[in-house]
Amino acid sequence: MMRRDIQDMVKTLIAKKEDVGGIQHVYFVACGGSLAAFYPTKYLLESESKTLAIGYYTSNEFVQSPPKRLGPNSLVIACSHQGNTPETVEAAKISHGRDASVIVFTYTEDAPLSEYGDETIIYEWGDTSNVAHQKYNIGLRIGFELLHQIEGYEHYEKALSAFENIHDIVVNAKTHVARRAQEFAEKYRHEKLIYVLSSGASYGVAYQESICILLEMQWIHSSSFHSGEFFHGPFEITDSETPFLLLMNEGRTRILDERGLNFLNRYGRKVEVIDSKELGINRLDDAIVEFFNPTLLSNTLDIYNRELANARKHPLTQRRYMWKVAY
Amino acid sequence: MMRRDIQDMVKTLIAKKEDVGGIQHVYFVACGGSLAAFYPTKYLLESESKTLAIGYYTSNEFVQSPPKRLGPNSLVIACSHQGNTPETVEAAKISHGRDASVIVFTYTEDAPLSEYGDETIIYEWGDTSNVAHQKYNIGLRIGFELLHQIEGYEHYEKALSAFENIHDIVVNAKTHVARRAQEFAEKYRHEKLIYVLSSGASYGVAYQESICILLEMQWIHSSSFHSGEFFHGPFEITDSETPFLLLMNEGRTRILDERGLNFLNRYGRKVEVIDSKELGINRLDDAIVEFFNPTLLSNTLDIYNRELANARKHPLTQRRYMWKVAY
Numbered sequence: 001m002m003r004r005d006i007q008d009m010v011k012t013l014i015a016k017k018e019d020v021g022g023i024q025h026v027y028f029v030a031c032g033g034s035l036a037a038f039y040p041t042k043y044l045l046e047s048e049s050k051t052l053a054i055g056y057y058t059s060n061e062f063v064q065s066p067p068k069r070l071g072p073n074s075l076v077i078a079c080s081h082q083g084n085t086p087e088t089v090e091a092a093k094i095s096h097g098r099d100a101s102v103i104v105f106t107y108t109e110d111a112p113l114s115e116y117g118d119e120t121i122i123y124e125w126g127d128t129s130n131v132a133h134q135k136y137n138i139g140l141r142i143g144f145e146l147l148h149q150i151e152g153y154e155h156y157e158k159a160l161s162a163f164e165n166i167h168d169i170v171v172n173a174k175t176h177v178a179r180r181a182q183e184f185a186e187k188y189r190h191e192k193l194i195y196v197l198s199s200g201a202s203y204g205v206a207y208q209e210s211i212c213i214l215l216e217m218q219w220i221h222s223s224s225f226h227s228g229e230f231f232h233g234p235f236e237i238t239d240s241e242t243p244f245l246l247l248m249n250e251g252r253t254r255i256l257d258e259r260g261l262n263f264l265n266r267y268g269r270k271v272e273v274i275d276s277k278e279l280g281i282n283r284l285d286d287a288i289v290e291f292f293n294p295t296l297l298s299n300t301l302d303i304y305n306r307e308l309a310n311a312r313k314h315p316l317t318q319r320r321y322m323w324k325v326a327y
Numbered sequence: 328m329m330r331r332d333i334q335d336m337v338k339t340l341i342a343k344k345e346d347v348g349g350i351q352h353v354y355f356v357a358c359g360g361s362l363a364a365f366y367p368t369k370y371l372l373e374s375e376s377k378t379l380a381i382g383y384y385t386s387n388e389f390v391q392s393p394p395k396r397l398g399p400n401s402l403v404i405a406c407s408h409q410g411n412t413p414e415t416v417e418a419a420k421i422s423h424g425r426d427a428s429v430i431v432f433t434y435t436e437d438a439p440l441s442e443y444g445d446e447t448i449i450y451e452w453g454d455t456s457n458v459a460h461q462k463y464n465i466g467l468r469i470g471f472e473l474l475h476q477i478e479g480y481e482h483y484e485k486a487l488s489a490f491e492n493i494h495d496i497v498v499n500a501k502t503h504v505a506r507r508a509q510e511f512a513e514k515y516r517h518e519k520l521i522y523v524l525s526s527g528a529s530y531g532v533a534y535q536e537s538i539c540i541l542l543e544m545q546w547i548h549s550s551s552f553h554s555g556e557f558f559h560g561p562f563e564i565t566d567s568e569t570p571f572l573l574l575m576n577e578g579r580t581r582i583l584d585e586r587g588l589n590f591l592n593r594y595g596r597k598v599e600v601i602d603s604k605e606l607g608i609n610r611l612d613d614a615i616v617e618f619f620n621p622t623l624l625s626n627t628l629d630i631y632n633r634e635l636a637n638a639r640k641h642p643l644t645q646r647r648y649m650w651k652v653a654y
Contacts, residue, residue, distance in 0.1 A: 032559025053380035058555040065579040211560035223550030228385040232359025233538035252392040
């Protein structure tokens, strides 16, 4: 969807709610990687909004234990790549039944999920996609539009121009890391466990890398740690044999990631860093740059993940349970 | 603090804010286990409140990137066991400076954190404490009081009587698991990695067990998974060699934990279950039982953790970095 489309879509959704008191709550509801894709927008709204209550739920918890106030003043944003994740479809259905507005994100035309959406976003995905049209960025785009149209947002124009530039930044970064991704794969191919750290808007990327790539697609043990939480427990596991992948942000929470880096450089030995700043995210304005770290880090990780899978001869598509057995 | 104390404290905090529009946001701010102790109250308010926006932050992220709306309509609830965690003290200071109301939780009299608190809660802790006066439960007690006094809460009286019974339930459960905790320790003492699962109000207990006990105090690799998220990535790591500790809730999200149990019983072999229902949580009313799972599970885990530490000859107090090196 293009700039004008999202603007108009949000305008229409807001207008529909004018008579009942407007949009007061925004709930992000999905599972796994589809949920993590909304993390930057959750972070944006929690940081910047003066009026909205924000919720972030794995779908089945939302289904079993929906917020009491879910209703006409709620906007629910749900995502399923195939558009048929049963608990996410059910969450959208429940939301629809309570007169919430529902935006569904999916990669699949005519998906069951779309049945319960006031609006359906078909996002782009994969190597040849326009980065600004990937789910991370359409989510953010909706977030900025909600801020702008509901309560005014001083950095709105800066955010809009970021969407013009993010594609080129990401494409350049992916080329830039080609060689080091190969070296990473060579170095870590025999590891049984890799931890992932990040902070701020990018914590969701660390989570996704841990649960969707390492655990799910590579059967490598893993956890994600928030860089700020690392020093309140997890860092005691640090030693020369334990691998850490640190995803560094530019912006306000960079200082948290730097603290992690300093410690790991001192007491760890297997430390791999992907740094948004070094990869060129600073072409974006300081006022909004932090919200765009995740899309750069996530796309860059695609290169690392592909190399890791190749080096391990373990295709990213290989599963033992998912879609194969009843669960 | 007793029943009357918390009632009066919340009443006073609300009254102070009457002229500026009341309490509209509640932010939980702490690090590690101190943060996880507030997870049940975050879950309670997100589920039950019709008016409050809720935030849940690791302290340094809150310090670097505070919510724009943090101000006179905010209530900040911060916790530090020793009362001197620098980023938590700083978070309370920032909140105080923006005219938010601040409640601080600590185990330590005259702590630096208390300097920025409108109210200080000295909670009880350890084996001989009154369970209703532990931080988990005082947090919940404040949560129920906020619901009751700000917007009305239909199950308020049921919640109050739960606090009368929770101590006995916990003490009985701890006795009940003594033997199986020893067997657990014997069985898992040589494991290098243990995953922890839970859902609903108890996800924070799984997180705490993973980062504060296994990683920090036992140097055992670990991650926590939300039972609902497990099937969207992590479950692919399941095999006969990987240990899982499943913390089962009574209440609305039990069905998520049961799905995890069914899968793990089928495809895993090292599966340990601690089940709130089997341990007697059902003495509490159905309408509020789920919010009390965490305190039962967390206290019961103390027995398991002590046995594990003994069996491994790795004291729970042993550290290599925390409080020992600069970080």
